[in-house]
Structure formats: C-alpha cells, structure tokens
Amino acid sequence: xxxxxxxxxxxxxxxxxxxxxxxxxxxxxxxxxxxxxxxxxxxxxxxxxxxxxxxxxxxxxxxxxxxxxxxxxxxxxxxxxxxxxxxxxxxxxxxxxxxxxxxxxxxxxxxxxxxxxxxxxxxxxxxxxxxxxxxxxxxxxxxxxxxxxxxxxxxxxxxxxxxxxxxxxxxxxxxxxxxxxxxxxxxxxxxxxxxxxxxxxxxxxxxxxxxxxxxxxxxxxxxxxxxxxxxxxxxxxxxxxxxxxxxxxxxxxxxxxxxxxxxxxxxxxxxxxxxxxxxxxxxxxxxxxxxxxxxxxxxxxxxxxxxxxxxxxxxxxxxxxxxxxxxxxxxxxxxxxxxxxxxxxxxxxxxxxxxxxxxxxxxxxxxxxxxxxxxxxxxxxxxxxxxxxxxxxxxxxxxxxxxxxxxx
Numbered sequence: 020x021x022x023x024x025x026x027x028x029x030x031x032x033x034x035x036x037x038x039x040x041x042x043x044x045x046x047x048x049x050x051x052x053x054x055x056x057x058x059x060x061x062x063x064x065x066x067x068x069x070x071x072x073x074x075x076x077x078x079x080x081x082x083x084x085x086x087x088x089x090x091x092x093x094x095x096x097x098x099x100x101x102x103x104x105x106x107x108x109x110x111x112x113x114x115x116x117x118x119x120x121x122x123x124x125x126x127x128x129x130x131x132x133x134x135x136x137x138x139x140x141x142x143x144x145x146x147x148x149x150x151x152x153x154x155x156x157x158x159x160x161x162x163x164x165x166x167x168x169x170x171x172x173x174x175x176x177x178x179x180x181x182x183x184x185x186x187x188x189x190x191x192x193x194x195x196x197x198x199x200x201x202x203x204x205x206x207x208x209x210x211x212x213x214x215x216x217x218x219x220x221x222x223x224x225x226x227x228x229x230x231x232x233x234x235x236x237x238x239x240x241x242x243x244x245x246x247x248x249x250x251x252x253x254x255x256x257x258x259x260x261x262x263x264x265x266x267x268x269x270x271x272x273x274x275x276x277x278x279x280x281x282x283x284x285x286x287x288x289x290x291x292x293x294x295x296x297x298x299x300x301x302x303x304x305x306x307x308x309x310x311x312x313x314x315x316x317x318x319x320x321x322x323x324x325x326x327x328x329x330x331x332x333x334x335x336x337x338x339x340x341x342x343x344x345x346x347x348x349x350x351x352x353x354x355x356x357x358x359x360x361x362x363x364x365x366x367x368x369x370x371x372x373x374x375x376x377x378x379x380x381x382x383x384x385x386x387x388x389x390x391x392x393x394x395x396x397x398x399x400x401x402x403x404x405x406x407x408x409x410x411x412x413x414x415x416x417x418x419x420x421x422x423x424x425x426x427x
Contacts, residue, residue, distance in 0.1 A: 039201050040146035040155050041270060043177045043185040044126065044162060047194035049139035050079030052172040053118050054108050065105040069095050072286045078110050082194055112281070113308050118170060120312075125165050129158060132270045142182050144270035159197050180205065181266035187216060205264040210237035217258045224251065224258075236262045279313065280321070281305040282370025288327045290365045296353065302371040303349035307342075310373055316341035317373030320348050322355040325368035334358065341377055348373065 046052060050068040055061055065084035069077045077098050080089040087102035098105070119138035126133045129152070132144035145158050152158050159176040166174045173195040177188025180202050187209070192198035200208050209216070214234055215225050227250060233239055239247070240262040247255030260266070281302045289295065299322075310317060320342070321335035334355045342348055352371050 039178055039180045039199065040144055040149065041179055041182055041185045042143040042145060042155065042159060042162075043182070043189040044141055044143060044159075045175050045177075045189045045193070046122065046139035046166070047173045047175055048079055048081050049172070050110060050115055051081045051108075053115055054111075055081075056171040058108075061106055065089070065102050067095075067098055067102070067105045067107050068110050069098075069107065070109055071095065071107045075284060080105075112305060113312065116309055116312060118172075121170060122166065125162065125169065129162060131272065133272055134270045142185065142270045156197070156199050159199075163195075163197060181264065182268055182270065183218060183261055183266035184209065184264055186218075187212070206240075209262065209264055210235065210240055212236045214239060217261050219254050219257050219261075224254065227251070278321075278372045278374040278376065279306055279309045279315065279317070280370060280372030281309075282323060282368060284325075284368045285366065288365035288367050290362060295356065295366060295369060298369055299352045299356065299371065300345070300349050302369065303345040303352060306371050306373050307345035307348055310343045310376075311379075314379050315373075315376045316343045316379045317348075318342075318375035318377065319373070320351040320355070321372040321374055322352050323368070323370035323372070324356070324359065324366055326364040327367050328364065329367070330364075331368075332359070335372075335374065337375065341379075342373070343379060 051066050054068060055066070063083060064081070065087060066081040067077055067084055067089060068079040069075050072095060075095045077089060077091055077093045077095060079091060080098070084098075084102050084105050087105075089098045089102050089105070095107075099107075115138060122139065123133065123135060123141065126141055126143055130143050130145050130148050132147070134142040136142065145152075145155055148158060149155065152161060155178045159178055163174050163176060166172060175189045175193045175195060176197045177185040177190070177192065178197070178199040179185040179188055184200050184205055188198040188200050212235065214220055214228055214236060216236060217239065220228070228234070228239070231242075231246075231250065233242060239258055242259070244256060244259050247259050249255070251258065283298060283302065285294075285298070318341050319335050319337045321333055323331065323333045325331040336351050336355060338347075338351060342351075348371060
C-alpha cells in the first residue's frame with residue numbers, strides 16, 4: 020500500500036506537529052487476534068491462547084475472556100476456573116513471529132525510528148514523516164488502517180510528546196483505538212490518573228504511597244521530592260519526574276534480537292532422560308525455525324533447567340562456527356545437559372536459547388567442513404517450506420510425533 024499524500028503544512032505548522040510525534044503502537048490481544056483470522060466463528064467469544072494443561076500459563080486472552088478476569092501469564096488452571104466456557108487454542112509461535120515481522124515492516128515503511136518492545140508493540144518517532152504523511156494523528160490512523168487491511172488484526176495507537184505518555188495513551192484507548200495527548204494536555208491528563216499509571220509504581224509501591232495518602236498522580240506531583248526519595252529511594256525521583264510528564268528518552272531503533280529461544284514447563288516434573296531429550300529436540304526445532312525465519316545464525320547455545328524446587332541453572336557454550344539448524348543446536352544442548360552430572364531432583368522446565376546472533380546473509384555459511392551439517396540444513400529448510408504451505412505440524416521428526424508426556 021503506497022503512502023497517502025496530504026496538503027503540505029507550513030514550517031511553523033511542522034514545528035508544532037513535531038512536538039507530539041512519539042507513538043506507541045500495540046496490537047490488541049495479538050496471539051488471539053492472529054488465530055481468529057482463520058476462526059471467525061470465535062469472534063465475540065472468550066478465547067485463550069495457551070497449552071491446555073494446569074502447569075501452563077495464559078499467553079493471550081480475548082477481551083471477552085478478560086472480562087472474566089483472565090490475564091496474560093496467569094496459570095491456565097486459574098483461567099479455566101474463572102472462564103470455563105473459554106475456547107483454548109494451542110499457540111503457533113512461528114506464525115506469530117511471521118506476522119510480527121510484517122507489523123515491523125509496516126512501521127519501518129513510515130519511519131526509520133522504530134523501537135520494538137516485543138513481537139506486537141513498538142515506539143515510533145514520526146517527526147520526520149509529518150511533511151510527507153501529515154499530522155501524527157493521520158499517520159496513526161494510516162498505520163491502523165494498514166495493520167487491519169494487510170494483516171487482518173487491530174492496533175491501538177497512543178501519540179504524545181514522550182514515550183511514557185504515548186504508552187499511557189495507547190493503554191487508555193484499547194482496544195482498536197487512537198488517542199492523542201498534546202503537550203498542553205499532558206500534565207492535566209496525567210495528574211487525573213491513579214498513581215499506578217506511573218512506570219515503576221507496582222502494587223507494593225502503590226501500597227507504600229497509599230499509606231502516605233498518595234493515591235493519584237496529582238498527589239505524587241504535589242509531594243516534595245525529598246519526601247518521595249526518603250520513602251522510595253531513587254524511584255522517588257523517577258516517579259516525580261513522570262508525574263510532571265518529564266521523559267526525555269528518545270526512540271532508539273533496535274534492529275536485531277539479542278537472542279532467540281523457547282522453553283516449556285512439563286505437565287508433571289520429570290527425571291526421565293528420554294523425555295528431557297525429546298523436549299530439547301522439540302525446542303531446538305522451534306528455535307532453529309525462528310533463527311532461519313529471522314535470517315539469523317547463532318554463535319552461542321544456552322540451556323536452562325528449572326528443578327522441582329524452582330532452583331534454576333543456565334549453561335552456555337560458544338560454538339566454533341555459527342548455527343541455524345535444530346540438529347546442531349540439539350547436540351550442544353545435550354552436551355550441556357550431560358555436563359550437569361547426576362541429577363537427583365526432577366525437572367520442572369527446560370529451555371534453549373540461541374545467543375550472539377549474526378545476520379546470516381553477512382556470515383559465511385561454510386559452517387563446517389562436515390557435509391552432514393549442510394545435509395541437516397537442507398533437510399530443515401525443506402521442512403520450513405512444507406510447514407509454510409501446510410501448517411506447523413505437517414512434518415515432524417519421528418521422535419516428536421508421539422506427544423507422550425510432553426510439556427504442559
């Protein structure tokens with residue numbers, strides 16, 4: 020979709036428009052919205068994306084499910100009790116990352132200043148685009164139209180003079196909305212909100228402030244800074260500045276992920292090496308697929324193990340040549356697992372991360388002198404093509420076909 024042209028603003032008008040040029044764009048119930056594109060019969064119904072097992076957590080919930088109290092990161096067992104009528108959909112992570120790449124592509128067609136926060140949200144500085152595309156509000160509406168028409172999902176857009184206020188605005192206009200908070204409106208708007216709206220004020224901090232009679236952002240703004248610092252330490256100065264809308268941080272473009280990985284919690288704690296090995300193979304395939312779809316290779320493979328008592332250890336190994344295949348990642352993960360020695364405690368969670376990422380196009384893919392490595396890469400790239408055409412579970416390694424006692 021090409022850029023939409025508007026009447027050219029004057030230089031004075033441009034300066035004024037650029038005073039509120041920071042956007043926070045956030046998809047609405049992202050995983051659920053992506054799934055509903057092919058399940059339109061579920062629109063308007065409570066839907067949860069997550070694995071249907073007690074030890075798993077909610078990854079995304081429709082607004083209809085949220086009305087029952089269901090939230091992201093909530094244990095599935097609790098969500099099921101709160102909303103037993105919800106339809107549960109198992110996640111398709113590869114699909115979500117593919118849609119995420121297209122979202123970021125839309126953002127980057129608007130401005131070079133894009134700071135991704137997660138797969139479905141980002142800050143944008145559109146100050147350099149107002150001459151070409153119009154006022155920030157029109158740019159925000161353009162982004163929302165493109166996300167809806169090109170991806171079939173909805174986005175909420177907050178626009179302000181700072182990142183903090185833009186994030187507040189997008190939160191307040193959800194779902195499927197747009198809110199502009201101009202410079203003159205910033206302080207009155209912020210100070211009308213409850214104190215929990217400030218970054219850095221969680222439940223514990225809010226309780227401390229409430230005991231001081233501070234319940235709104237206006238109360239924070241009216242409290243002497245030395246008093247806040249005495250009670251909250253360095254956080255006191257932070258929240259005091261935010262209460263007056265002071266947030267000078269620029270939008271900082273982030274081009275490459277620092278790491279790519281996956282982890283799973285078992286439905287039942289296990290000490291069975293066969294189960295652990297099979298889950299590591301599954302996670303290696305998931306991680307390798309994401310590496311290849313991102314055009315990345317990794318020089319370090321990390322293993323994460325969480326035991327039944329919630330103690331967690333991580334181990335990593337840097338390989339001689341960068342990797343992007345499941346088999347090579349899996350081999351390193353097994354070496355790291357074996358290096359842990361005797362394990363007297365059962366395992367609750369395992370995870371794999373690919374770190375020290377590099378652009379595959381700029382990295383020599385003479386990854387090894389062993390022809391088997393090239394064979395694995397060719398085979399897995401073929402699996403990628405089949406999965407894109409027929410779905411994630413069309414072709415799997417034989418060891419992964421039987422779900423057995425897999426993760427929750």
